[in-house]
Amino acid sequence: MFTDFFYTLRKRKVPVSTTEWMTLMEALTKGCITNLDEFYFLARAILVKSEAYYDHYDVAFKEYFKGVETPAEISEQILEWIRDPINRMILTEKEQILFDSMDFDELLEELEKRLKEQTEQHDRGGYWIGRGGTSPFGHSGYYPAGIRIGGESRGRHAIQIAQERRFRNYRNDLTLDVRQIKIALKSLRRLSRIGSEDELDLKKTIDAIAKNAGEIELMWQRSRKNAVKVLLLMDVGGSMEPFALLCNQLFSAAHSSTHFKDLRYYYFHNCIYDDLYQDIERQEAVSTDRLLSTIESDYKLILVGDARMAPSELMERYGAINYYERNETPGIVRLNQIAEHFTHYVWLNPYGPRFWIHPTVQMIGKIFPMFPLTLNGLEQAVKSLIVKK
Amino acid sequence: MKSDGFDQFKGSSDYVTSEPLRNAVNVAIALGRPLLIRGEPGTGKTLLAHSISSGLGKKLIVWNIKSTTKAQEGLYVYDTVQRLNDSRFGDRDVSDIKQYIKLGKLGQAFASLEQVVLLIDEVDKADIEFPNDLLNELDEMSFHIPETNETITAIHRPISVITSNAEKELPDAFLRRCIFHYIEFPDPELMEEIVQVHFPNIKNSLLREALKTFYSLREIDEFRKKPSTSELIDWIRALIVGGIPHENVSKEIPFVGTLLKKETDYDYFVNSHMTRIGSTFITRRQ
Known part of the structure; x- marks a missing residue:
């Protein structure tokens, strides 16, 4: 039953397995559903396991069940519309004549034809029926208001729900989202025994009891916790502006x-000079020297920036793009100083490696291992941050 | 769900459900599979289990998952330290291991004489392997205790509800065995119903103003944590207790602290919006 639907789903990249398909079949044989609408929700609950795939599911559902709509329900709605005299008053004179010249069956046929047409190209607009003055179904806007085909809540058909594609925003194949970054960052951990001694050390306890000739002595140890500390330095403003969202997510x-x-x-x-800032507006300054003298060197350092600047900004005294910074030490010296302080560091670049053929990017890339700010790049960066040195 | 013999979950008087959610619950009950619920915080994931329990008149067993929870704890715990201690002082017969086996929440649900609702709350908080460790037990609804050579088999399959905030990816093998439902954030219409369940006598004008303000606050993307249903309920309670007239609600947004829980959000809101609205609220708070 519906086996092609299974393949349509897989074609649309919904990760459905045979296990789930068999579960659906089991549910169907138990007679859980009576119509297509219930099938839509039943199949979604059993086959789709993440809201990220709800949209894929909608697309596949629409593709497979296109044209299966039961016409009986539609004609009922039309009858209701025609019976209501108020609806006739909103037609123009020309439409009135056209309207009267058709009998009900013709009207229905015409409507279904158009409805189908529009179903197939619904992307173009929000209206269901009516394309200007000559249609017997009224101007766009009037007709749907009258009979509410594709109206709200209970009256809706499964295919129409699918067509709405309300879950489009939950897709995660489009951009790198916060959750994915978090999962990548999760692997940035080093477990070590810290904190209070709250875990029973079984081996030592047994040894101690044996030594005491059966007298019980409990031995405790510290439990394992993540000891990783992270220092994040981010380039903001100027050429980094287009990546503000991405950096925000990170x-x-x-x-x-x-x-x-x-x-x-x-x-x-652009580059690190005498000061770093605690806020994006770069008002609250902290001197770089002070930071380096107070922060332990086992912090994992993650730098984020495009590393593109005028060579003078990197190499020269007073090179800072902001004239008032008057940096005594050239940026490149600062960067080296920072790299010397920490044991583990990476540079994440929102531009891909194709754009790294640039003098300052090359120079900075020699100091800090550089990775693109993509999911793969981030995973590699995290890996290089946890290797033992 | 038209077939006979299925437990028909229709929601309960204190919990408003959507039709797709009710269907998902009934499918899960009919097929005897765990129901995995995901959704924004405050959409009532946890309350669903309570509602199923009261709606069907079945006992609820709650297993709250923490970052340190191990799958084994849900089955049973063998209290070796107690036994060791007893052996020293000779209080009890230590050769009877049974008395040191304590069933966990899952074990209790299996051993229960009547069908229960089992809530495994925030499954994603535990270790990444946690759900996989429970696969077999949830599938076969039985587990073995080697210490006493006993097998605990579920007398009635519990109705299992598992909630997740999707902080971690759940393993595929686990997902394949679940029925899944994603609770969307309620639209204003449904929200009105939800509020009315909590405050049956609320004035329409106040409700409308409160919801209008609430949804416009949710539009602000800069918030770290957008206000959710539970915050709205608290806020409305504060509005009613405080006797705030409805025409002041959207103008002043009194007690905004009940809606915005994060300091950064609160500061952001006061700085960027309150200055425009006027300083009435800030002075009142001080």
Whole structure:
């Protein structure tokens, strides 16, 4: 039954397995459903396991069940519409004549024809019926208001629900979302025994009891917790503006990941000089020297930036793009100083490697291992952050 | 769900459900599969199990999952330390291991003489392998206790509801065995119904103003945590207790602290919006 629907779903990249298909068949043989609408929800509940695939499911459902709509329900709605005299008053004179010249069957036939046409190309607009003055079904807007084909809540048909594609926003193959970044960051962990001694050390306890000739002595140890601390330095403003959203997502993923022992973050513009900033507007400054002297070197350092700037901004004293910064130390010296302080560091670049053939990108890439800010890049970066050195 | 013999879940008086959700629950009951519920915080994932329990008149067993929870704990715990202790002081007969076996929540649900509703709350909080460790037990509804050579088999398959915030990806093998439903954030119409369940005597004008303000607050994307249903209920309670006239609700947004729980969100809102609306609210709060 419906085996092709299974393949339509798989074609539309819904990850359905045979197990789930058999479950659906089981549900169908138990007589759980009586119509297509119930089938829509039943099949979705059994076959689709993430809201990210609801949209794929809608697309596949529409494709497979297109034209299966039961016409009986539609004609009932039309009858109701025609019976209501108010609806006739909204037709123009020309439409009135056309309307009267058709008998009910013709009208129904015409409507179904058009309805089908529109079903197939629904993307173009929000209206269901009527395309200007000569239609017996009224101007766009009047007719659907009268009979509410594709109206709201209970009256809706499964295919129409599918057509709405309300879950389009939940798809995750379009962009890198916060959740994916979080999952990538999850692997950034190093478990070590810290905190209070709250776990029974079985081996030591047995040894101790044996030594005491059966007298019980409990031995405790510290439990394993993630010891990873992260320092996040992000380039903001200027050429990074187009990536604001992406950086924002990375930030909120890191910020809401509760499994880090500590997360500190600062901002800079283009390159790091004498100061770093605690806010995006770059008002609250912290001196780079002070930060380096107070922060332990076992923080995992993640730099985010495009690393593209004028060579003078990187190489020269007073090179900062902001004239008032008057940096005494060239940016490249600062970067080296930072790299020397930490043991593990990566640079995430929102531009892909194709764009890294640029003098300053190359120079910075020699100091910090550079990865593109994509899911794959992030995973690799995390891997290089946890290798033992 | 038209067939006879199925437990027909229709919702309960204190919990408003949508039709697709009711269907998903009934399918899960009919097929005896766990029902996995996902959705934004505050959409009533946890309350669903309570509603099923009261709607069908069955006992509810809640297993709250924490980051340290192990799958084994849900089945049974062998209290070795107690036994060791007893062996030292000779209080009890230590050769009877049975008395040191304590059934976990899942074990209790299996052993129960009548069918129960089992809620496994926030399954994604535990270790990433946690759901896989429960696969076999949920599939066969039985487990073996080697210490006493006993097998606990479910007398009645419990109606299992599993909630998740999707913080972690759940393993595929686990997902394949579940019925899934994603609870969307309620639209204003459904929300009106939900509020009326909590406050049957609420004035229409107040309800309308409150909902209008609430949904416009949810439009603000800058919030770290958007206000959800439970915050709305608290807020409306505060509005009623405070006797706020409805015409002041959207103008002043009194008690906005009940809606915005994060300090950053609160500051952001006060700075960016309150200045426009006027300072009435801020002075009142001080």
